[in-house]
Amino acid sequence: MEKPRYRVLLSHPNFDERDSKSDRAGLLDWRARFGRRSPLSRKIITFNLVALGVLLTGVLYLNQFQGGLVDLRTKALESDARLIAHLVAHELAEGDRSSAIDTLRNAERTGGLRVVLYDTSGQSIAVVDPDAGEGAVPAPTGGQQSAYVAIMNDVWERLSRLFAASGAGGATGLSPETAQDVVERSLSGRSVERLLAATPAGAQVVSIVMPVMEENGGPVYGAILVSTRPGDVDSFVRAEREKILQVFALATITSIFLSLLLANTIVRPLRDLSEAAHKGGTRNARQVNPERINIPDMSNRPDEIGYLSSAMRLMTAALYDRIEANESFAADVAHEIKNPLTSLRSAVETMPYARTDADRDRLLGIIKQDVDRLDRLVTDISNASRLDSELVRDRMEPFDLAQLLSNLIAFNEELAARRGVRLASSFHAQPLVITGLEGRLAQVFVNLITNAVSFSEDGDTITIRTEELGRHRVRVIVEDQGPGIPDENLSDVFERFYSQRPDAEDFGNHSGLGLAISRQIVEAHGGEIWAENIRPAGAGREGPSQGARFVVELPV
Incomplete structure (x- = not known):
């Protein structure tokens, strides 16, 4: 008999049976679809x-460090302003205004500060500005920048100005009128005033206004306004931002490297698995004698890829087991059908040579018996072949197992009585509820009961009882007093087409599929079924059998 040709197709949402073979191969071929690029790696x-970009944008946009830097710069500027005020107060107390102005110039040269001196009426009497005149000191630039940092800073500055222009509030320029009001407020209250202003170009300026007087109190000689140079605070913020951008660049490179490494550990095994399935499927579809599909063994990986590899290997092994089982079943079916066909053919060929009516009637009886046997065999084979799909399609529901067994016993009592056999039961008083296919399990127990009846003699008793094994398992036991089963055939009785019937029973009345179907139904429910011989306690396998016992164990 020619072995069936089979293949494995990988499902794809764009797969269509109407496509050409080349189109199908393109859908299933990894390199044809993706080449050397991996969509998963890109993702x-x-x-x-994107995550790093969001993090960087959040850090730069929130600028939490900027507020801290401004506070630190304000405190430092206040200390400098207090020191300058005390020195100027000492000079003004001695009436030496020129020495006081020299002190302001020294502060401007050493600290790069803009200092304005006011008299007690709030009028400006001296202005020292580091950015005015020939001796102006260059504003801080923050040092040499790399091209990457320069580009990123420029982008951020443009975005900052855009948000600053469209947003409301924020720092504004320190106009002379505003400075005059703050100076008068400081003189009248002898208080320290702090201001955060901005130039028209957007550079931040921190200013401190405080009265000029001796350290231990005394008269007020005026007020001073000490300001940072435009861009001084921004240079500190820019320096911190450059550090963040440098760290971001390093994190980006590291992230790309680790992403490629991670993608390689995921994509490569997935590619190997898909290519193995693809090569095996396309090769087996073309060859007359297909080879087994070898899925790479990655079960040593402690992740989902290893689990997927193990699952695919188990699935492939189960597929080949099913194929081999189907081949074996087909061979067994051919063998079982051949027997009655041979008998039927012999009877038909002998019919022309029959001389008497008795011979013809005998041959017609053989023909009818063989036809009935074929019909019964084909029916059982059809039921067995549909069983898998029905077990998957039908929905399991809870039912009372004890009530089911009671109904089956009542239904088969007439059959047992015709052979002089009594059916006895032993169930628990309370309902025994399990979840399953009630009709299919009824088929199992009917098969066990009718088999027990057929092997029993007049006066025998068949016992059907249940046992609860804890809270999660239950057993149904069917015992007869027949001849038992040869010990070497206890497992064979569940194989397809195995048939060992009583001597008094006509040959061919059973197909040998009943117990095989029963095992299939029980295993589909997650249970077990086995057979054993009943012997006296301690007799061992050498003792005479007192009957057969079939045990069905099911989950509750």
Whole structure:
């Protein structure tokens, strides 16, 4: 008999049976679809870079460090302003205004500060500005920048100005009128005033206004306004931002490298698995004698890829087991059908040579018996072949197992009585509820009861009882007083087409599929079924059998 040709097709949403063979191969071929580029790798890298970008944008936009730097700069500026005020107060107390102005110039040269001196009426009497005149000191630039940092800073500065222009509030320029009001407020209250202003170009300026007087109190000689140079605070913020950008660049490179490494550990095994399935499927579809599909063994990986590899290997092994079982079943079916066909053919060929009516009637009886046997065999084979799909399609529901067994015993009592056999039961008083296919399990127990009846003699008793094994398992036991089963055939009785019937029973009345179907139904429910001989306690396998016992164990 020619072995069936089979193949494995990988499902794809765009797969269509109407496509040409080349189109199908393109859908299933990894390199034809993706080449050397991996969409999964691109996704991993993109997601990681987007996450880093969001993190960087959040850090730069919130600028939590900027407020801290401004506070630190304000405190430092206040200390400098207090020191300058005390020195100027000492000079003004002695009436030496020129020495006081020299002190302001020294502060401007050493600290790069803009200092304005006011008299007690709030009028400006001296202005020292480091950015005015020939001796102006260059504003801080923050040092040499790399091209990457320069580009990123420029982008951020443009975005900052855009948000600053569209947003409301924020720092504004320190106009002379505003400075005059703050000076008068400081003189009248002898208080320290702090201001955060901005130039028209957007550079931040921190200012401190305080009265000029001796350290231990005394008269007020005026007020001073000490300001940072425009861009001084921004240079500190820019320096911190450059550090963040440098760390971001390093994190980006590291993220890309780790993403590629992660993608390689995921994509490569997935590619190997898909290519193995694809090569095996396309090769087996073309060859007359197909080879087994070898799925790579990655079960040593402690992750989902290893689990997928193990699952695919188990699935492939189960597929080949099913194929081999189907081949074996087909061979067994051919053998079982051949026997009655041979008998039927012999009877038909002998019919022309029959001389008497008795011979013809005998041959017609053989023909009818063989036809009935074929009909019964084909029916059982059809039921067995449909069983898998029905077990998967039908929905399991809870039912009372004890009530089911009671109904089956009542239904088969007439059959047993015709052979002089009594059916006895032993169930628990309370309902025994399990979840399953009630009709299919009824088929199992009917088969066991009718088999027990057929092997029993007049006066025998068949006992059907249940046992609860804890809270999760239950056993149904069917015992007869027949001849038992040869010990070497206790497992064979569940094989397809195995048939060992009583001597008094006509040959061919059973197909040998009943117990095989029963095992299939029980295993589909997650249970077990086995057979054993009943012997006296301690007799061992050498003792005479007192009957057969079939045990069905099911989950509750």
